[in-house]
Each structure stands twice: as structure tokens, then as C-alpha cells.
Amino acid sequence: MGSFPVARRIRRPRSYYIGVGIFFLMLAGLIGFIYYSTLKIDYVWRWYRIPQYFLYHDTIESRAEINGIVDRISQEGETVTIVVSGNDGTESYTSPAGDIRVSEGDIIYSGDVLTVHRKWKAGILVQGMAMTLKVSVIAIIFGILIGLFTGLARLSDNPALKWSAVTYIELIRGSPLLVQIFIWYFAFGTLMNTLIAKSDGLQSLLRGVLGTQQIVQVPPLWFGVAALAFFTGAYVAEMVRAGIQSIHRGQTEAARSLGMTYSQCMVHVILPQALRRVIPPLAGQFISLIKDSSLLGIIAIRELTKATREVVTTSFQPFELWTICALLYLFLTFTLSMALQYVERRTIAS
Amino acid sequence: MIDVQNIYKTFLVPHRVEALVDVSTAIAPGEVVVVIGPSGSGKSTFLRCLNRLEHADTGHIFIDGIDVLDPKTDINKVRAEVGMVFQSFNLFPHKTVLQNVTLAQTVVRRRPKAEAHDKAMALLTKVGLPDKINVYPDQLSGGQQQRVAIARALAMNPKVMLFDEPTSALDPEMIGEVLEVMKTLAREGMTMVVVTHEMGFAREVADRVIFMDAGAIVEVGTPEHFFKNPTHDRTKLFLSQIL
Numbered sequence: 143m144g145s146f147p148v149a150r151r152i153r154r155p156r157s158y159y160i161g162v163g164i165f166f167l168m169l170a171g172l173i174g175f176i177y178y179s180t181l182k183i184d185y186v187w188r189w190y191r192i193p194q195y196f197l198y199h200d201t202i203e204s205r206a207e208i209n210g211i212v213d214r215i216s217q218e219g220e221t222v223t224i225v226v227s228g229n230d231g232t233e234s235y236t237s238p239a240g241d242i243r244v245s246e247g248d249i250i251y252s253g254d255v256l257t258v259h260r261k262w263k264a265g266i267l268v269q270g271m272a273m274t275l276k277v278s279v280i281a282i283i284f285g286i287l288i289g290l291f292t293g294l295a296r297l298s299d300n301p302a303l304k305w306s307a308v309t310y311i312e313l314i315r316g317s318p319l320l321v322q323i324f325i326w327y328f329a330f331g332t333l334m335n336t337l338i339a340k341s342d343g344l345q346s347l348l349r350g351v352l353g354t355q356q357i358v359q360v361p362p363l364w365f366g367v368a369a370l371a372f373f374t375g376a377y378v379a380e381m382v383r384a385g386i387q388s389i390h391r392g393q394t395e396a397a398r399s400l401g402m403t404y405s406q407c408m409v410h411v412i413l414p415q416a417l418r419r420v421i422p423p424l425a426g427q428f429i430s431l432i433k434d435s436s437l438l439g440i441i442a443i444r445e446l447t448k449a450t451r452e453v454v455t456t457s458f459q460p461f462e463l464w465t466i467c468a469l470l471y472l473f474l475t476f477t478l479s480m481a482l483q484y485v486e487r488r489t490i491a492s
Numbered sequence: 493m494i495d496v497q498n499i500y501k502t503f504l505v506p507h508r509v510e511a512l513v514d515v516s517t518a519i520a521p522g523e524v525v526v527v528i529g530p531s532g533s534g535k536s537t538f539l540r541c542l543n544r545l546e547h548a549d550t551g552h553i554f555i556d557g558i559d560v561l562d563p564k565t566d567i568n569k570v571r572a573e574v575g576m577v578f579q580s581f582n583l584f585p586h587k588t589v590l591q592n593v594t595l596a597q598t599v600v601r602r603r604p605k606a607e608a609h610d611k612a613m614a615l616l617t618k619v620g621l622p623d624k625i626n627v628y629p630d631q632l633s634g635g636q637q638q639r640v641a642i643a644r645a646l647a648m649n650p651k652v653m654l655f656d657e658p659t660s661a662l663d664p665e666m667i668g669e670v671l672e673v674m675k676t677l678a679r680e681g682m683t684m685v686v687v688t689h690e691m692g693f694a695r696e697v698a699d700r701v702i703f704m705d706a707g708a709i710v711e712v713g714t715p716e717h718f719f720k721n722p723t724h725d726r727t728k729l730f731l732s733q734i735l
């Protein structure tokens with residue numbers, strides 16, 4: 143007897159659908175209640191004001207820098223060149239052809255608008271998000287490296303390595319990240335920048351390398367990144383250690399009995415297996431890192447939270463903006479979590 | 493080939509155990525030695541001391557003239573010459589069968605990829621698994637895994653092979669296939685030290701049987717000696733229990 147495989151939907155009990163209904167009712171009720179309350183305090187919702195913080199149409203004017211007469215206007219495709227001849231010589235201005243505000247033969251003065259064109263620019267929220275992403279990615283990369291090294295050091299028999307690792311891990315895990323950021327910025331940062339400023343030799347060296355005349359200082363960004371990377375590294379180290387210890391002793395014995403050295407055994411046998419097991423907790427740690435990067439606003443790094451705060455103070459639309467801010471974080475963390483799930487599935491399949 | 497002189501090994505954790513007490517023996521090239529004895533008598537410890545997976549407390553071990561216990565000896569060089577097969581296979585689960593057999597060849601022996609590949613293919617054919625090369629260990633039966641493990645050890649061209657109860661973790665119907673591979677090896681002249689309870693195997697291929705109890709070698713002799721007229725009471729008791 144041939145039977146066709148029919149895709150059948152699982153029949154769920156009535157109570158299940160009632161539960162689903164209650165869930166959405168509660169959600170709608172909550173949103174409705176919040177909305178109603180905001181109306182009570184005369185809050186005016188202005189969602190239409192939000193898009194400009196993502197993308198806005200900037201107006202760029204090109205102005206004359208000398209007094210004179212417009213000699214020639216020549217347009218080539220999308221760009222226009224305007225030649226102005228004055229008493230002291232001729233100058234030409236090239237800009238995208240938008241609105242051309244002068245014609246040949248016009249007498250103009252320094253500061254007069256020659257052309258006006260408009261351009262799309264990333265708004266402050268997008269810039270803030272880009273900064274959050276940048277800080278997080280760099281901190282994750284360094285966090286992994288620090289964590290891997292510290293995790294291995296933690297398992298070493300050498301007290302210099304082992305005790306250093308334990309001290310570092312306990313110090314980091316036992317104090318608040320906010321305090322660590324302050325220490326990196328106000329203590330290490332001040333110390334380092336003062337030392338760099340005081341040492342003439344170092345200054346001139348750095349100026350030479352960077353090709354600048356100004357006083358060279360380490361920008362706050364790097365202290366923020368360091369704080370996050372070392373914070374994450376301590377947690378990654380513990381995960382790496384647990385991952386390595388979870389691999390059966392027989393694996394090491396098999397590898398060593400074949401003549402592999404300790405490091406060959408680590409690289410080819412133990413770490414590939416350990417890191418695979420560590421991916422899920424690592425994912426959680428990296429999601430925390432993205433959220434924790436919101437603390438960096440306090441040391442003048444304009445990441446997403448600080449950017450939102452700045453917009454709130456000028457736009458007076460806190461409800462919309464903070465909601466958006468939270469959703470943007472959700473977007474970042476959700477994307478990362480999806481990406482790591484993909485990596486995990488791929489490594490387990492292989 | 494192997495010369496063991498008066499080795500002692502005492503474990504202190506979790507509690508004090510004298511695992512090896514004054515063990516001495518010499519094993520000639522091409523000899524097949526089977527080690528038997530009750531559980532906890534120190535058979536595994538003896539085997540693991542030979543390639544320094546356990547470090548004997550005192551005494552001397554020479555393999556091919558090299559002092560294994562000398563701190564100046566590059567133990568990895570010694571281990572590359574001494575193959576070991578474990579009761580629980582210990583294949584690398586993240587590598588395919590082929591990669592399991594080529595890994596140490598390329599990493600330790602620094603053989604070119606192609607050479608390692610050919611060597612692995614030849615050995616996997618020899619142990620009867622040429623069609624499983626791209627499979628991961630967890631897709632194999634216990635007997636097949638153990639044969640891969642033997643191929644992995646042989647790939648290093650060892651001078652000695654150590655087997656620690658290679659068939660104890662196997663279902664009865666798979667024991668034969670592993671023993672067959674080991675018998676072939678013995679016939680080809682490999683020096684082997686085998687811890688096993690397979691008396692049929694001992695009778696068929698062993699040149700010598702060592703009976704251990706409580707960390708010491710109690711009786712040594714040919715298989716016939718053991719099966720016809722063992723001298724010590726402990727040996728008699730043990731053999732009566734397992735035969």
C-alpha cells in the first residue's frame with residue numbers, strides 16, 4: 143500500500159491558541175496604555191522627525207573667495223567650473239552642478255554664493271551606530287586574542303603565567319566595567335598622554351610617524367576600546383579554559399603519543415575542539431560587549447547611546463529616540479547572534 | 493629494543509598507590525609480548541611509562557638505546573618511534589579518518605602532503621577501511637575506529653607498538669577484525685607490547701607472556717608454559733578466572 147507523505151500541521155489544543163491571543167492582547171494593551179499615558183502629559187509624538195537623524199539632505203554652497211567678474215562658466219556633465227578674474231588674478235571653482243547662482247559677466251564679491259548643491263549624508267544616529275560597531279568589532283578581536291592567550295596561561299604550570307592570568311581575570315571580573323573605563327581613561331589615559339606630551343623625543347618621533355605638527359595624544363577611543371577588550375578578554379579566558387578542560391584527556395595522550403609537542407597538540411587537536419564548544423557562550427559575551435559599549439559615552443566617545451542623548455537634547459523627542467536607540471541595539475545584537483549561529487552550525491557540520 | 497630496569501611508580505593522589513614495584517624486563521626486536529594481570533595490577537601504568545605518558549619515579553628505560561627518563565632526551569622523538577593504541581581509541585573527532593592518519597605525519601614527521609596521503613591510503617587499505625577515508629570517526633563502529641587508530645600509529649613508522657587493551661571496549665563481534673590486524677602486524681615482525689585479556693591471541697602470536705600483580709611482574713614465560721603449568725598460585729588463580 144502506497145501512502146503519500148502528507149505534510150500535516152500539528153494539531154494544537156484550543157488552550158494554545160487562547161494563549162497566543164492573550165499574549166497579543168497584552169502586548170497591544172501595554173502599548174496602548176503607554177500611548178494613552180503620554181497623551182495625558184501632552185506629549186506630542188513626532189515620528190516624522192526621526193528619519194533625518196538617519197539620513198539627511200545636506201545643502202552645500204560653494205562661495206567665491208575674491209572680488210571680481212565671472213569670466214566663464216563651463217559645464218561638463220555633472221560638474222561645473224566657474225572662472226572668476228579679479229584684480230589680483232584669476233581663480234576657478236569646480237563643484238557639482240546644482241543650482242548655478244551666477245552668470246557670465248556678473249560682478250561678485252568675496253563670499254558670494256556661486257553654486258548650491260545638495261547631498262545625502264548619514265545622520266547622527268547612523269554615525270553613532272557605526273561607532274558602536276567599530277568599537278565593538280575591534281574590542282571583540284582583541285578580546286579573543288587576549289582571552290585565548292590568558293586562557294592558555296591560566297592552565298600553565300609556570301607560576302609567572304598562571305598567577306598573572308588569575309590576577310588579571312579576578313581583577314577584571316571583580317570590578318564594575320564603568321569603573322574600569324574610568325581607570326583606563328582618567329588614570330592610564332592621563333598618565334600616558336602626559337608622558338607622551340612631556341617627552342620631547344617621543345613627541346617628535348610620533349609627529350614624524352603620523353606626519354603632523356600638532357601635539358600627539360592618544361584619543362579617548364583607544365582607551366575605551368582597551369577597557370572593553372580587556373574586560374571581554376577576562377571572560378573569554380575563563381571560557382577558553384573551561385573549553386580546553388572539557389576535552390577528554392585521551393585526546394592529549396593520543397596526540398602526544400604520536401610525538402606532537404604541547405603546542406602542536408594544542409593547535410591541531412585541543413583548541414579546534416575546545417573553541418567549537420565555546421562558541422555559544424562566546425556569542426553571549428560578544429552580545430554583552432555590544433550593549434556594554436553604551437558606557438563609552440561617558441568618556442566622550444560618540445557611540446549610539448551618546449549620539450541619541452545628543453539628539454534628544456536638541457529635538458525634545460525622547461520617547462521616539464530612545465525607542466529607536468533600543469531597536470538599533472537589538473538589530474546589532476540580533477545580527478551578531480544570527481551570524482554566530484551560522485558559524486556554529488557550519489563548524490559542527492564539518 | 494626495549495630495556496626496562498627496576499622501575500618504580502607510586503601515585504600519591506587521590507591516595508597512595510604503588511602502581512609499579514621494581515619492574516624489569518627486556519624486549520627484543522620483533523618480539524611480541526603480551527601483558528596480563530588483574531585489574532589495577534599496573535599493566536597500563538607499565539605501558540604508559542614506556543613512552544613517558546607516565547613518568548617512572550626511579551629506574552631506567554631504554555628504547556633503542558635512548559634513555560627515556562633522561563630529562564635531556566627529546567621525548568617527542570622517542571614517542572614518534574613508539575606507536576600507542578588505546579582502549580578508548582582516542583581518534584580526533586574533528587578530523588576525518590584520512591586526516592587522523594595524516595596529521596602527525598605532516599606535523600611531526602614533516603612529510604609532504606602527497607606522501608602522507610599515500611602512506612595513509614596504503615595503511616587504511618591494509619586495515620580494511622579504504623572506503624571510509626572521508627568519514628568522521630563518530631560515523632564508524634568501534635572496531636573500525638580501533639583499526640583507524642592502529643593505522644594512525646603505524647603511519648609514523650614506529651619501531652615498537654604498544655597496545656593497551658585494544659579490544660576491551662569493543663562489542664564481541666568486532667574483536668576479531670582488530671585482532672586480525674594485530675596478528676598481521678606480528679607476523680610482519682613488528683615489536684609489540686600488548687595488554688589484553690584475549691588468551692587466544694596470546695596463545696597464537698605471543699613470544700612471551702608477562703603476568704603482573706600488585707605492580708610487580710610475578711611470572712614470565714611462553715604461552716605454553718602459562719597454559720600448561722603456571723608455577724605461581726596467583727597466576728593459577730588469575731588464569732582460572734579468565735579462561
Ligand SMILES: Nc1ncnc2c1ncn2[C@@H]1O[C@H](COP(=O)(O)OP(=O)(O)OP(=O)(O)O)[C@@H](O)[C@H]1O
Nearest residue numbers: 503505506509511530531532533534535536537538
Ligand atoms: N593517573 C593516576 N592517578 C592515580 N592513580 C592511578 C593513576 N593511574 C593508575 N592509578 C592507580 O594505579 C594502579 C594501577 O593502575 P593501572 O591502570 O596501571 O592498572 P591496570 O592493570 O591497567 O588495570 P585495568 O585492567 O583496570 O586497566 C591502580 O590502583 C590505579 O588506581
Ligand SMILES: [Mg+2]
Nearest residue numbers: 535536537657
Ligand atoms: Mg589498564
